[in-house]
Amino acid sequence: MSGRLEFTRKTKEARAIHAGWLCEAIWEGKRCNVELTAGRIEYHHEVEAERGGDNSFDNCRATCIPCHRLLTKAFVQAKAKAERQRAVQLNSTAPATKPLPLGKTDSRKAKIGGGVAPRERAVTKPSLPPRALYININQGKAR
Ligand SMILES: [Zn+2]
Numbered sequence: 001m002s003g004r005l006e007f008t009r010k011t012k013e014a015r016a017i018h019a020g021w022l023c024e025a026i027w028e029g030k031r032c033n034v035e036l037t038a039g040r041i042e043y044h045h046e047v048e049a050e051r052g053g054d055n056s057f058d059n060c061r062a063t064c065i066p067c068h069r070l071l072t073k074a075f076v077q078a079k080a081k082a083e084r085q086r087a088v089q090l091n092s093t094a095p096a097t098k099p100l101p102l103g104k105t106d107s108r109k110a111k112i113g114g115g116v117a118p119r120e121r122a123v124t125k126p127s128l129p130p131r132a133l134y135i136n137i138n139q140g141k142a143r
Contacts, residue, residue, distance in 0.1 A: 005055035007043050015060040016041060025067035034064040042068035048075055 007015070015024075016036060023032035025044070044061040047053030063071065099105045102116065109119040 005049055007055045007060050011055065011057050011060055012043050012062070014057055015043065016062045018057075019062040021062075023064040023067050024061040025063045025071060027067075032064060032067050034067070036062055036064060040065060044068050044071050050079075 019036070021036045023034040023036060025032040042063050042065055044063050044067075045053045045055075046059050046061050049055075053059045102108055102110045107119055108116050111117050
C-alpha cells in the first residue's frame with residue numbers, strides 16, 4: 001500500500017451514524033440508501049489519499065460493499081486513463097508488442113499433444129438486409 005490513511009474506528013462509527021446506517025454512495029444524483037449492517041459496511045475516501053484526501057470525518061463515506069467496489073473501480077480506471085493520457089503527452093507509450101507465435105492472430109495454431117495445424121477461421125454469415133422501420137398495411141390491397 002502507498003501509506004494510505006485508514007479511517008479510525010471513531011470516525012467510522014460517527015460516519016455510519018451520520019449516514020443513518022444507509023449507504024451514502026451517490027450514483028447519477030441518487031443516493032444508494034441500502035441499509036448498512038455490521039459486516040456489510042465499508043468506508044470510502046471521497047477524495048482518495050493519493051489526491052490529498054485525509055482520514056477525516058468529512059472525507060469518509062459509509063457505503064455498502066457493492067457501491068464501494070464500484071467507487072474503487074471507477075477511481076482505478078480514471079487513474080489508469082490519466083496515466084495513459086500522460087504517457088501519450090510525453091510520447092512514451094509502450095512499444096507495440098509482437099504477436100505471439102501461434103497466438104490468436106497467427107494463421108497456425110498449436111495442437112494439444114504437440115504439432116502445428118492451420119487455424120480455421122470462423123466463416124462469417126452474410127448479414128441480413130436492414131429491416132423496414134414500418135410495414136405498409138395497405139400494401140397489395142385495393143382501395
Ligand atoms: Zn450502496
